[in-house]
Each structure stands twice: as C-alpha cells, then as structure tokens.
Amino acid sequence: xxxxxxxxxxxGPVTEAAPAPADPALAELAGKLDKAAKARLGRSLSIRExxxxxxxxCELEIHALNNPIYDLERFGIRxxxxxxxxxxxxxxxxxxxNMREALVRTWDATPGPKWLVxxxxxxxxxxxxxxxxxxxGPVEEVLPVDLRIPGCPPRPTDLLAGLLALLETSAAx
Amino acid sequence: MYGEEPLFGLLNRIGSPVEGHRPWPRYRLGRDGWLRxxxxxxxxxxxxxxxxxxxxxxxxxxxxxxxxxxxxxxxxCPQGRFPSLSAVRPAANRxxxxxHDLYGLTAxxxxxxxxxxxxxxxxxxxxxxxxPAAPAPNPGPYTFLPVEGEGLHQIPVGPVHAGIIxxxxxxxxxxxxxxxxxxxxxxxxxxxxxxxxxxKPVAEAAKxxxxxxxxxxxxxxLAFARAVEAALxxxxxxxAVWLRALMAELERxxxxxxDIGAICNDAAFAFMLAQASQxxxxxxxxxxxxxxxxxxxxxxxxxxVATDLxxxxxxxxxELVAELRKRFxxxxxxxxxxxxxxxxxxxxxFLSTExxxxxxxxxxxxxxxxxxxxxxxxxxxxxxxxxTFEVPVLTEGDVNARVWLRIREVEQSLSLxxxxxxxxxxxxxxxxxxxxxxxxxxxxxxxxxxxSFRGEIMTWVRLDGEGVVARCHPRDPxxxxxxxxxxxxxxxxxxxxxxxxxxxxxxxxxxxx
Ligand code: SF4
Numbered sequence: 001x002x003x004x005x006x007x008x009x010x011x012g013p014v015t016e017a018a019p020a021p022a023d024p025a026l027a028e029l030a031g032k033l034d035k036a037a038k039a040r041l042g043r044s045l046s047i048r049e050x051x052x053x054x055x056x057x058c059e060l061e062i063h064a065l066n067n068p069i070y071d072l073e074r075f076g077i078r079x080x081x082x083x084x085x086x087x088x089x090x091x092x093x094x095x096x097x098n099m100r101e102a103l104v105r106t107w108d109a110t111p112g113p114k115w116l117v118x119x120x121x122x123x124x125x126x127x128x129x130x131x132x133x134x135x136x137g138p139v140e141e142v143l144p145v146d147l148r149i150p151g152c153p154p155r156p157t158d159l160l161a162g163l164l165a166l167l168e169t170s171a172a173x
Numbered sequence: 174m175y176g177e178e179p180l181f182g183l184l185n186r187i188g189s190p191v192e193g194h195r196p197w198p199r200y201r202l203g204r205d206g207w208l209r210x211x212x213x214x215x216x217x218x219x220x221x222x223x224x225x226x227x228x229x230x231x232x233x234x235x236x237x238x239x240x241x242x243x244x245x246x247x248x249x250c251p252q253g254r255f256p257s258l259s260a261v262r263p264a265a266n267r268x269x270x271x272x273h274d275l276y277g278l279t280a281x282x283x284x285x286x287x288x289x290x291x292x293x294x295x296x297x298x299x300x301x302x303x304x305p306a307a308p309a310p311n312p313g314p315y316t317f318l319p320v321e322g323e324g325l326h327q328i329p330v331g332p333v334h335a336g337i338i339x340x341x342x343x344x345x346x347x348x349x350x351x352x353x354x355x356x357x358x359x360x361x362x363x364x365x366x367x368x369x370x371x372x373k374p375v376a377e378a379a380k381x382x383x384x385x386x387x388x389x390x391x392x393x394x395l396a397f398a399r400a401v402e403a404a405l406x407x408x409x410x411x412x413a414v415w416l417r418a419l420m421a422e423l424e425r426x427x428x429x430x431x432d433i434g435a436i437c438n439d440a441a442f443a444f445m446l447a448q449a450s451q452x453x454x455x456x457x458x459x460x461x462x463x464x465x466x467x468x469x470x471x472x473x474x475x476x477x478v479a480t481d482l483x484x485x486x487x488x489x490x491x492e493l494v495a496e497l498r499k500r501f502x503x504x505x506x507x508x509x510x511x512x513x514x515x516x517x518x519x520x521x522x523f524l525s526t527e528x529x530x531x532x533x534x535x536x537x538x539x540x541x542x543x544x545x546x547x548x549x550x551x552x553x554x555x556x557x558x559x560x561t562f563e564v565p566v567l568t569e570g571d572v573n574a575r576v577w578l579r580i581r582e583v584e585q586s587l588s589l590x591x592x593x594x595x596x597x598x599x600x601x602x603x604x605x606x607x608x609x610x611x612x613x614x615x616x617x618x619x620x621x622x623x624x625s626f627r628g629e630i631m632t633w634v635r636l637d638g639e640g641v642v643a644r645c646h647p648r649d650p651x652x653x654x655x656x657x658x659x660x661x662x663x664x665x666x667x668x669x670x671x672x673x674x675x676x677x678x679x680x681x682x683x684x685x686x
Contacts, residue, residue, distance in 0.1 A: 001507050004448075014451060049337045053362045055682045057387025057468055062337050063431070064457075067450035081335035096685075097294040098361045099340060102332045128380055133300040134365030153387065155467065 015071045018164060019157045025147055025165035044076035045167055048086035048110065052103045053096030053135060058120040058153040062090065070156050077163055083109040088166065094122040094129035095136040107143050115146040115166065119159065124148045180237040183213050184244055191247070194618040195403040199245040207248045207256055214261040220533035221262045222622070223631045225646035226272030228303045231255045233265070234620070234631060241551045245620065245633070250278060257283035264532040264653045275367070277302035287316065290360040290685065301368050317356055320346045325353060328667065332361045339681035343670070350666045355659045363685040370645045375401055375475050375611060378642040382632070383471050385647050386683030391424040392625030393647055393683075394473035396632035399554065401475040404619030404636050405611060411598040413477035413607035414555045419490070419593045420460070420469045422586040426497070427456040428626040429579040432678050436576055437508065439671045440517035448504050452497060459493045462486070477608025487594050494587050505580055518573040522661040522673035525570060534653040536628025537578045538677055542570035548624035560592050572676040613640055625650060627680065649683030
C-alpha cells in the first residue's frame, strides 16, 4: 500500500487535460443565464443525476467523469446526493412514465437558479424508446431543458465539454 | 439426481414437442400436463431459466443442472389464466406478475398477486395483450407487505437514490440499526422493450436488445443474436464467433474492475475506486480503439459482428493484458491485506447455497455462494469449448466472497483474451466482413443462454414468416438475484446496505425492461 502511494506521488498526475468547452453547447447556453445567477454560482456547479429510464450506459460514462483521468472535481463541478444541494439536474433516459413523477418532484426540490441538462440520445430525443406506451420521450416534454449532450452514451469528453460550457456560461460576466 | 425422473422423460410424457424450436426442444402442455409439471417441480431441482407471456399463452424454460438439458414448456391460456409456478419456484413470482401486467395473464394460486411493472402510470393496462384496457380510474397506493412487531420502524428509500445509480424503491423495516426486512419495489425504468421489439425487423430489434442493460450490452446483443441465429439455423463466420467472445471478456473485465472499486468505495476505501476506475478506463479505451465504441454497443449483430478487429488490435489487446497483469495484482494484495476493509466485507450480506440454488441465481451472486454454474461451460457455446478457463466458485456467500469471485474472474478473462488473440481465425474466404446476411423471409423460434459479467442471460425469440420479431423475451440475470438481495441484507445494519447492494450489482434496467 505504502509503495503504491509512493508510486502515485512520484509518478505524476494521471489526469488528462480538459477538452475545450463544447461550441454547440456554448451556443445553446448563450443568454440562458442571467447576471444574478452568474454572481451566485461563481465557478462551481453541483449536479444531481437523475436516471429517468436509462439503460445504465449513460450512468457508466457519467461515473467515468469522477475517475482520476477525467477528474471532474478539479473544475469545481461535483455530484451531490440531494437535489436540494444541486444547481443542475443531469437527466438520462427517455422518461419512463413510471419515473415521470419522481423526475418532476426532484426538479421541484431543486432550488433556483437551476438548470437541466439532457444527457444521451434517450434524454435528448427519446432515442429508440420514443413512441411506446411506457416512455414519454424527450425530457423536454416534461421539463425545460437548457443543454443537450447527445450520444449513446456520450463519451466522457463530450460530457466534460458540455458541462464546462455550462460552467463557462454561468461564470462569465 | 438419483431417483429423479429426467426432465425430458417427464416432458415427453406430458407434452408434445413443437416443431422448429432450436437448439433445445419446446413442449406444448395441456392444463393437466402443466399441473403435472408443477408436481414434478416440487420434487426435483430443475432450475427455472425464465417465464414469459404472450397474449394467450405462457412459456417457461428449465434446465436440469446436472445433465445440462434445457427445455421450454408452453401452455395455451385462452381464458388468460394459468396455474402459478411460484409456490414451487419462488423465482417465478415476479415474472408471473410481469406477465400479468403486460399480457393480462393471471397466475392462479400465486404466492403474491400484486402488480409489479405496472405502477398505474401508463395510459393503458395490459399493454401487450390482445385487448389493452383503459387505465384504472382511481389507482390506490401500492401495498407493501405488512410488518408487525415491537420497536420496528420503516425507512423508505428511492426511487431516486443518492448516488449516480439507477432508480428503484427499497422499503426497510429496521429494529434500531438492524434490518429486519427489506422489500424491493422495482419497475421504475420499465421502457417497454419487449413491446417495442415486436414487429421490428431483426436489425432494429438488435439495437433494443443492446440497450436492455447498458453495462451488459455485448452479452445481451450476443444472446439476442444467438437466439435469432438458432431460430434461422444460421452459422456465423468463425472469426465473428471469436471476436464476440473477445468483446464479451473485455466487457466482463471492465465491469468487474468497476465493481471491485465501487464495493471498496462503499466500505469507505476510496483509494481502490480511484485505482480500479483507472484500470477500467484503460479497458474501455482499448475497446474503443479496437471496436470503435467504449462499451462496444451494437458491435455484436445477428449474423456476426459489425466491426472487424483492426490490424493493430491484437497488439493493443496484448498490451492491455500485460498492463493489467502488472497493475491489478498489487491492488488485490492491498484488498487482501487491509484488515479495516475486510472487517466490512467478511460475513456481511451472507447468502446461503440453498437460497441461490432455489432461485437459480447465477453470476457472482450464485458462484460466491457455491452454485457452480456458468453458461460458457454448461450448456456451453463456441468458442469457449476450445478455450481453457476455470469457473471460480466460493462458498462463503458474503460480500468478501463476491469481491474475490470478481478478482478471480478478471484473471480468467485476461487469460481468455490472450488465448483468443493468439488463435483468432482469419476472415472466411469470400467475405469482406466477419458477418453473414440473414436470409429474408424466414421464421422460426430460437433461444440462447449467454454468460454476461452478471450471470446467465436467457433470450427467447420468435420470428414470423417475414423474418420480423413476433416476440422476444430477454431475461436478465438480475431477475433471480434481486429477490436474494432482500434475503442477504436481513440481520445486517442499515449502513451496510449500499455495500451489499454493490456486491450484487443487479441491473435495474435489465430487470425492468
Ligand atoms: S442514450 Fe444510449 S446509453 Fe444512454 S440511456 Fe439511452 S440507450 Fe442507454
């Protein structure tokens, strides 16, 4: 164990450089945040993830953001356990009807100012599950969506670029 | 087992074989035959592999574990009723409730008639039956099982949990810190996969199969592909068979590494998560370089594989194996040597051999509790018959055993990858790609058993005369593991639930469909 820690200390960080904030995401976010909100948030975002019918593929890649290679926390972005501590809901899945109420309640429990990010093709468009009896479809049919990160699942770098765009926009003067 | 009637012996007496079901036989039973089957099940150890409905019929699959014989039985239920198997096979209960919620089939004399996937949130009841009905006008709340006793309190958790995990509801009844009973309520991520597959061409349904449970996308795609190929009597190119196994083993390693890290993290040892998640990332990146997708989604397709291994692929894979062989054992040594960690995992979340056998639970849940079953070996499928590997089995049945099982399986899978890379057959002559086209306009019924990282997947499919999916049932291993989590947590402290839950790591999506 000691040896391991020493190697980690001397081996240099494994964390990789961040991708640039995603351009389409910046464009989508432009003008979405008012001044007061920006002042309040500074350069930090707390995210509550909500699986609204995901296949769990998106969750795997969201998890990867927390590994030392992507190390999301270095940007001041972190995942929190309760919506009451969150600025952002990161929603995955085609909004299974059985999850609809829980999703809406989680949103209602999130204090403003708040944003909603639709993560993955399912959340963005309903993906392959749109049109069935069991799913509502895109998240925007249930709640207002501020940012869309497509992909099935989105790669961690895509997620990172999207979230950084959100951070940039929310911190810009 | 001695003195028991063989599976086929009984089925040949009480049922008649149905033509065109491959590779194992399917028997049509009358109601009397079905009742005889229930009697037979009471006195033998055949494991339930699945139970699924259709508008006017119910099917169940069984395996006689010691001989490896597999069979499907079917009962027409014109009145929409069938005698329940739940008294003799408790694992059938949630599947029967599902057949009720989706197809309107009633299991008579069931041990538990409550709804399961239908949460009164759809615009329809019995959505897949011949006559779907309007939703109930004033749905009441779901009734949890009553709990009586002094000093008990309840803790409701979910469906939205604290971490980045899938949704489900857990109702704990506790006495002080100790869990007296856990009751699960699942179905929150029901997306209607089976309904969406119906009427879809095979290629489109394969995409849905790949998304039954994202972490087992390769294994579910493989089970679907193999079932379709069995139905159509197709042989896929040898190279595709080996590439499929390669992807399946990469998926197994990636998930086990993720689980080992996450379990230790839930025992407050974050160091292991940081280390294991780096190794996992390494596996996913190699998968990406080799097959163009980190999770290898949609890479296994009916007929073969969608991507061939690039020329540099073999080298990348061997590098990966070498690196993991170097970096993984020190982590194992740390796990083994940390008394504070073992203190959390040893004896926690104990599950008996008797229970896993009764529920036919597979994967690390079954094998850490002494149930020696792995679909790669029995019934077995290519290319594993040509590969050398061990199926680790432990008997302790606690969180620690489930961690060790994963450790041992990672080691086995590394060796499998080496063997596969060394012996990967060249592309068959006359093919540009390791895949064959499916003949259009043919039908049939097929079934496949595939070992995912989590355990055995059973997929059953019927293709109509046009080669379109008429019915498909992908049964995730989680079906037979979820009920056991309720048993494993009993007597443990509430604070150990996340640890026990992670050590199972059942799929919500795979179960809820
Ligand atoms: S977008 Fe893809 S990976 Fe994400 S939940 Fe949907 S199907 Fe799964």
